[in-house]
Amino acid sequence: MLSYAPGDGLAHRLDPRTKLAVQIAFAAAAFAHTTPGGLAVLTLLALGTLAAADVSPIEAIHAYRFALPFLVAGPLLEGLNWIGFDPAAAGETLLASHRVLLILLVSAAYVRTTPVRESRAAIQRTVPGRAGQFLGMGTAFVFRLLPLLIADLGRVRDAMAARLASERPVHERMALVAVAGVERALRRADRFSLALRARCFAWNPTLPRLSFGRLDAPALAFALALGLWALY
Template identity: 60%
Template sequence: MLTYDPDDTFAHRLDPRTKLAVQIGFAATALAHPTPRALLVLSAVTAVALVAARVPLGRALSAYRFALFILALAPLLSGVTLGAPWFDRSAATTSALASYRVLLILLVSAAYVRSTPVRDSRAAIQRTIPGKPGQILGIGVGLVFRFLPVLRGDLRTIREAMAARLGTERGVVDRASTVGVLGLTRAFDRADRLSLALQARCFAWNPTLPPLTFSRADYPVLVLAVTLACSAFV
């Protein structure tokens, strides 16, 4: 799973608000223009984002392997018909283009995750959206980024324990139900412990967040973000 990795890349030096703006503009353009020519340009932007954050393409694809399976399956299911010609190429092509633009959005988000600390993301959200809504969104983002790796580790531990007890010889439905029940039990236990830990640490709605400042490198990237957002309406 992709997580923040300290480094001195160009993406690491950017303000998190700049990177969020690029993500929003990129997603808007990708969803508004699913044509092959537009996706080719967005592919180049994605490649630049991965290089700027120093994210290996193989690592990013591995992190999204389950999503990739669904994205690859969608064109096949869209093209299948109940009668002749049995497979509609135009429907499959449309679905494939839609899946590809989702993949590009995921890869750009991988560059953001790898180059942005959780506290900086929370600070960017809370300072962009004023009041309680921004505080709630900031807390939610922080908890998700910290909680998901723990839940994935719990599921991995459950699968390894089942394999050590010859659980792989049981039926697929039996294994899936066992992993699901134990995973939910662990998740609720983690949530209870998290709630207790927040209370013990005097959880505050408005903690001291890291300072955020725009540098010279942010301004051309902000121009790119605005250009991407505006292109969605063209």
């Protein structure tokens, strides 16, 4: 699972609000331009975003491997019909799956280059009032807890493999992983709640200072260009 890693690359030096603007504009462009040509351009842009974040495409795809079976199965299921396989129907769904994968790759660049506290600060200073505080808090919680939950599931699977669970039927293995995963998630939630109370959790804490730099201007111009491209 990808997480923040300190660095001095191009994406690391951008303000988190700039990176959020690029993400939103990229997603809008991806949903607006669904043709093979449009997605080819977006693929190059996504690879460039990963390069700016010093993240390899293989690493980013591996981080989102849990989504790959759904992205692959969608076109296959869409193409199946009573008389065989319809390549046209599968092709449309394949383009949609590719669009989702590109958005995930761009989000991987954001996660690798942005500390959790800066993400919360960017959201709370962009969205005013209690709504911004709630969104910032929720984003921080997801970034902190999701990697732990995924690691817990990995440990459950490793423990099952050590006990020859692979010899059991698939539905039994799925049930064991689900039950153990939910149990560990509830335990994590209890410990997380206790940690918040012990640290006097506040809705409006002192957040890191954010400021736009010289590199943010071309990045914001890039986000604006993507947004305009999405409209036309």
